[in-house]
Amino acid sequence: xxxxxxxxxxxxxxxxxxxxxxxxxxxxxxxxxxxxxxxxxxxxxxxxxxxxxxxxxxxxxxxxxxxxxxxxxxxxxxxxxxxxxxxxxxxxxxxxxxxxxxxxxxxxxxxxxxxxxxxxxxxxxxxxxxxxxxxxxxxxxxxxxxxxxxxxxxxxxxxxxxxxxxxxxxxxxxxxxxxxxxxxxxxxxxxxxxxxxxxxxxxxxxxxxxxxxxxxxxxxxxxxxxxxxxxxxxxxxxxxxxxxxxxxxxxxxxxxxxxxxxxxxxxxxxxxxxxxxxxxxxxxxxxxxxxxxxxxxxxxxxxxxxxxxxxxxxxxxxxxxxx
Amino acid sequence: xxxxxxxxxxxxxxxxxxxxxxxxxxxxxxxxxxxxxxxxxxxxxxxxxxxxxxxxxxxxxxxxxxxxxxxxxxxxxxxxxxxxxxxxxxxxxxxxxxxxxxxxxxxxxxxxxxxxxxxxxxxxxxxxxxxxxxxxxxxxxxxxxxxxxxxxxxxxxxxxxxxxxxxxxxxxxxxxxxxxxxxxxxxxxxxxxxxxxxxxxxxxxxxxxxxxxxxxxxxxxxxxxxxxxxxxxxxxxxxxxxxxxxxxxxxxxxxxxxxxxxxxxxxxxxxxxxxxxxxxxxxxxxxxxxxxxxxxxxxxxxxxxxxxxxxxxxxxxxxx
Numbered sequence: 063x064x065x066x067x068x069x070x071x072x073x074x075x076x077x078x079x080x081x082x083x084x085x086x087x088x089x090x091x092x093x094x095x096x097x098x099x100x101x102x103x104x105x106x107x108x109x110x111x112x113x114x115x116x117x118x119x120x121x122x123x124x125x126x127x128x129x130x131x132x133x134x135x136x137x138x139x140x141x142x143x144x145x146x147x148x149x150x151x152x153x154x155x156x157x158x159x160x161x162x163x164x165x166x167x168x169x170x171x172x173x174x175x176x177x178x179x180x181x182x183x184x185x186x187x188x189x190x191x192x193x194x195x196x197x198x199x200x201x202x203x204x205x206x207x208x209x210x211x212x213x214x215x216x217x218x219x220x221x222x223x224x225x226x227x228x229x230x231x232x233x234x235x236x237x238x239x240x241x242x243x244x245x246x247x248x249x250x251x252x253x254x255x256x257x258x259x260x261x262x263x264x265x266x267x268x269x270x271x272x273x274x275x276x277x278x279x280x281x282x283x284x285x286x287x288x289x290x291x292x293x294x295x296x297x298x299x300x301x302x303x304x305x306x307x308x309x310x311x312x313x314x315x316x317x318x319x320x321x322x323x324x325x326x327x328x329x330x331x332x333x334x335x336x337x338x339x340x341x342x343x344x345x346x347x348x349x350x351x352x353x354x355x356x357x358x359x360x361x362x363x364x365x366x367x368x369x370x371x372x373x374x375x376x377x378x379x380x381x382x383x384x385x
Numbered sequence: 386x387x388x389x390x391x392x393x394x395x396x397x398x399x400x401x402x403x404x405x406x407x408x409x410x411x412x413x414x415x416x417x418x419x420x421x422x423x424x425x426x427x428x429x430x431x432x433x434x435x436x437x438x439x440x441x442x443x444x445x446x447x448x449x450x451x452x453x454x455x456x457x458x459x460x461x462x463x464x465x466x467x468x469x470x471x472x473x474x475x476x477x478x479x480x481x482x483x484x485x486x487x488x489x490x491x492x493x494x495x496x497x498x499x500x501x502x503x504x505x506x507x508x509x510x511x512x513x514x515x516x517x518x519x520x521x522x523x524x525x526x527x528x529x530x531x532x533x534x535x536x537x538x539x540x541x542x543x544x545x546x547x548x549x550x551x552x553x554x555x556x557x558x559x560x561x562x563x564x565x566x567x568x569x570x571x572x573x574x575x576x577x578x579x580x581x582x583x584x585x586x587x588x589x590x591x592x593x594x595x596x597x598x599x600x601x602x603x604x605x606x607x608x609x610x611x612x613x614x615x616x617x618x619x620x621x622x623x624x625x626x627x628x629x630x631x632x633x634x635x636x637x638x639x640x641x642x643x644x645x646x647x648x649x650x651x652x653x654x655x656x657x658x659x660x661x662x663x664x665x666x667x668x669x670x671x672x673x674x675x676x677x678x679x680x681x682x683x684x685x686x687x688x689x690x691x692x693x694x695x696x697x698x699x700x701x702x703x704x705x
Binding site: 175177196197198199201202206207208209213214215216217218222225226227229231232233234235236239240242245249272274275285288289291292 | 556559560562563564565566567568570571573574575577578579580581582583584585586592699702
């Protein structure tokens, strides 16, 4: 693929080859997904089992929580954007945060990941107090987030984007960085890991391209892959499906589930209900900054508070006059 | 019109002491802006404390040149920390405001009667380069090779300063190919992304500011070695803007961009000065010269925004 890039043949030929390889990759993808499905079912059922005995009510306690938030609030002037009494996230599950726009999901994300300071409250991650730690410290401790508006490092190659994610790099210290033999071996290892992840996220062909040349969907994938370079215990995805075409959505979903099956706890903010109902193990519904409901997808579907939060306000609006 | 004279002076200045000094300061600025994305509009402040660090140590306190250079480096570090610690946690604009103000504040402070006992204020501090000249291995006289013509002391300044420029470029090259440089570039591209990957953005910005500031300070040291008697008003904001022109001309974020930029800038600057002087004898053409440099910069921004060594394709990616 890379040698083909360097030495492009006649245009028609190149396009044919490209579409062929696309077909091929789709076929491979399907194969892999099928192959993966059984494992996935197992992992999903493991996560579901762990949550089976958990009550579907706001603030319910989980058997093995990776994240516990207590009385976390964030006030912007007169607006109480987040006011979470108690929230636990079970380790190894895929937990979705849903809620209408302005419900405080993203603000909660920002607070918990250290990108915003809470007005009050504490939260523990892996049993460790996190309040007051800087965002970079929290990331190094294993809680890594992505952004709603993708933050690809545009004038760096995909590979450089990936390699940046590795932690504890000796070459990132000023004096050792000047002496290549000190960090070269480690850098090679990181490169191998980055290449594997790029391969896994179907980005291997973009390896040496500037991230700025990538499509929106590819950037989403790159950001997710880059976050995995940190080897997080908890991955927080802020609207990973926003602005991605439906075909790629399926592939993204597969990747997210695979991360969960690989043992990473995933929290995601998402708006697409179909997506959420199909992949989540646990759903937390926000409205006006508070957690109004949580439970398995089936619990949420039939929950009156959720229905009200999504539809109630609309119903209360006066009907538009017909034109 | 004396074309031979005009070109002789332009070519001599192209690689002369000032070109070398500005190249050194621009390498520092390139580290700030080109690689880290820091908006430093006060590189002249580092040159000022570098020049006055060595000047005050050597002239006022009669210390040796080496102590003076140490003082100059320490002063640059201190200025970088004072500017960086409060502003680097904030948005980029705050550093820009702080640096542009710092340059002016320092200039006025060193010019004031209050500091006169130490800096000699507006009367100028000198001679600062006796010891430096005593080390000059080149025999006294004027040397000429084709159109290039220098005195032995100018050659000595050039030799030392261009060597420093080469060392600085090697340093930047080594840093930029390392993971340290990778983090620095990620800070330039997107601070929040770098933080989300566990990088201490603040620490890297501070390191970059200090290192680039020290290069600016060393440029200040070489400046005073060249001109011998310095005045605070030598360090006006114009110097910073020349440095920005030099960096963008050569190509920001390119290792030898500032060197190429300095050489071209000083050729043009010197050429225009001599040419306008011949064209309008006796007239004050200084302002016209600066205006024409500004025009050239504008044309450059329109037709080659990435500079001479920059990649225009890469430049376009910046649009987020």
